[in-house]
Amino acid sequence: MSDAVRVLVVEDEALIASFVEDALSDGGFEACSVHSGEEAMCTFCDGREGCRVLLTxxxxxxxxxxxxxxxxxxxxxxxFPVVYMTSASAPDWQSQGVDGSVLIQKPFAPAQLAAAVSQLLGGATSPG
Structure with missing residues (x-):
């Protein structure tokens, strides 16, 4: 079991989900991927995965x-730290997004993803 920060990744497109998982792992994070909001809520409420960030x-x-x-x-x-990914819904972020969240627009570079998660965690990728 690594002590990388676990990120709950919610993405309904398999190709993008796999791109995101690789990007996070390159950035020193561990992805826990699900494919729907409902599945994400179950995983989150279950708590077994110990995810510390939501990337949806x-x-x-x-x-x-x-x-x-x-x-x-x-x-x-x-x-709870939240990062949104979107290609078309960025203009809705002001009205729909939760306080203190980060939004990154698709398409994005893998490094942008890890940077956004690190930023929310106060720049630290180690637990604590």
């Missing part, structure tokens, strides 16, 4: 959106 796509198909998912998680754990 905004448009997640038929279920709850990334916006809604982040709000639900923040109701359980106020201040």
């Amino acid at each position: 796509d905004v448009n997640l198909g038929d279920g709850i959106s990334g916006w809604e998912l982040a709000r639900q998680i923040r109701e359980i754990t106020p201040g």
Whole structure:
């Protein structure tokens, strides 16, 4: 078991999810990927994965959106770090995003992803 910070990745497109997992792992993080907001809530509430950051796509198909998912998680754990990924929904971030969240626009470079997560965690990639 590594002591890398675990990131809950919510992305409904398999190719993007795998790109994100690689980017996080290159940045020293560990990805825990799910494919819907509902699945993410189960994983989060379960707590077994010990995820410390939410990295979610905004448009997640038929279920709850990334916006809604982040709000639900923040109701359980106020201040939980949130990074949104989106190609088209960036203008909605001001009205829909949770406080203190970060938004990165697709397409993004792998390093941008790790940098956004590090920034939310106060620049530290080690636990504590």
